[in-house]
Amino acid sequence: MAYYRCALMEVETKFKVLNEEFSLRLDRNPIENIKSRLKRPISIRNKLKKYGYPLTMQNIEEQLHDVAGIRVVCSFPSDVYTIAEALLNQDDVTLIRMKDYIKNPKPSGYRSLHLIIEIPIFLAKEKRMMKVEIQLRTIAMDCWASLEHQIHYKKDFNFTDEMASELALCADLSAELDERMEKLRKIVRPVPETDDAIKII
Ligand code: 0O2
Numbered sequence: 001m002a003y004y005r006c007a008l009m010e011v012e013t014k015f016k017v018l019n020e021e022f023s024l025r026l027d028r029n030p031i032e033n034i035k036s037r038l039k040r041p042i043s044i045r046n047k048l049k050k051y052g053y054p055l056t057m058q059n060i061e062e063q064l065h066d067v068a069g070i071r072v073v074c075s076f077p078s079d080v081y082t083i084a085e086a087l088l089n090q091d092d093v094t095l096i097r098m099k100d101y102i103k104n105p106k107p108s109g110y111r112s113l114h115l116i117i118e119i120p121i122f123l124a125k126e127k128r129m130m131k132v133e134i135q136l137r138t139i140a141m142d143c144w145a146s147l148e149h150q151i152h153y154k155k156d157f158n159f160t161d162e163m164a165s166e167l168a169l170c171a172d173l174s175a176e177l178d179e180r181m182e183k184l185r186k187i188v189r190p191v192p193e194t195d196d197a198i199k200i201i
Helices: 002-026 041-051 057-063 077-088 139-151 161-188 193-197
Strands: 031-038 068-074 094-100 113-122 127-138
Touching: 002 031, 002 068, 002 077, 002 113, 002 127, 041 057, 068 077, 068 139, 077 113, 077 127, 077 161, 127 139, 139 161
Parallel strands: 068 127
Antiparallel strands: 031 068, 094 113, 113 127
């Protein structure tokens, strides 16, 4: 777990550096907040069991991608892609998997950009490659996901179709909020020409 903690420190620093740089260039903070967490031992055990793997160090490293997780909450949808691309352009970051639940939301309405990356951590006598799961989302996406997590996700309650539709409708409202706020941002703070180099994925 100490190695995963080191990997979280590395990735968190990368995001803080990017936020610092972009806030100078854009005159606003593209990252609202960053939260990191290590998967609890009981959740590690349960997930391996669910996939049918015995609890071994090798299986934890090879079969689980989310032992170390970071959630990056951005201001606007375009910030999510700008920050993700800037991270993935770094030469010590290897993309293992990307799932774009913003372009393709889950049936529940869940939206976020998920990346699994591998980065090196440098110890006294060795270099280890570590996997980290990153969830990037906007404030509106985070608001929906946090509330849905409390009332529905993995909860042992028989949700009716009507209740699920209501949650999906709330997700649509949060997507509309993102869209409208982004439109306003573009009017008030158009991206400076010097930022043309920042391509959207
Ligand atoms: P928790 O409680 O947040 O830790 P894998 O993780 O690779 O085995 P999969 O299907 O590839 O499985 O993962 P997925 O669905 O791409 O992403 C998993 C994580 O995304 C979840 O972690 C949640 O944090 C978040 N997530 C996915 N779907 C939903 C959703 O419908 N609602 C909410 N609120 N969050 C979601 P955990 O470990 O499942 O849960």
